Amino acid sequence: MLAVTSLAAPAPDLKLEALLIWGTNEGTSPDANHKPVGPKLKRKLEELPLKWTNYFEVKRIRFDASLSNSTKVPLSEKCELVVKNLGHSKIEVTVFGKGKQCATRTQELTKEDTLILGGNAPGSTSWFAVLRRAE
């Protein structure tokens, strides 16, 4: 009976975190509030074919993605993510740049997976929106 109850229970919210990252070849960030990304994320970024050597965390937002509603994650004035929990660790992420929908992506996001959205920024630098499960 207990098993049946637990199977019938609604799936819990996905605890996620979104990070806004600045990629650069400069050794330090001019903004003292920016801190270098953690070693785990740094390693993942270094394994991608990117040309930048240093990555700084600009913003971090933790949120719960529920099955019922989409969650808006405003990373900056110009960049916003809308995350929908599809169940079974699957999410749908829509990226909005300056209010315009840029891309929608559906994928599994387990504790090992990381989804990174990125682009060029002025001064031969880059921006990244990192989405992963909150630890």
Added chain:
Amino acid sequence: MDYEAQLKLQAHLDGELPEGEAREVTNWLARDREAVALYGELRNTRQALVGYEVGVALPESREFFWSKIEREIRRLKPPETPVHPAPLLSAWRKWLIPAGTVAAVASAVLVGVFGETRISTVETAVADPAAFTYHDYSSRTTLVWFSYPADDELADRTPAAIVE
């Protein structure tokens, strides 16, 4: 004018001579018409070449650029080749194709349920043609890259202005 002298003129034009030698060449040019003529010809040639060198800069790294081409190739439908199977083979095919499909689906389900290694499946619906995807299966990382040039509206070069 010997070959060495010609090379020295070229080196002077390219700014490769040390200060002392450069001064000597300048003095030489002041008194030698032949040298001035060759110097002018070399300069014109260089300018012409520079003018025709179109600087093509990719907005993304080389790996991303080739990744896009690879994706486009995969996206294109392969040309259909006409097949004229033998009647016996045709009869077998009617049975083999559905049976093979069932076997493939069953294998995929079994691997998905019981397999130790799992390949993460990804469905993409990218609305933006300038966006492309890169997978690193070893680190379980997916990168969606928007290959626009940097936004000039954000030209204030402070990181806070770039991303906020």
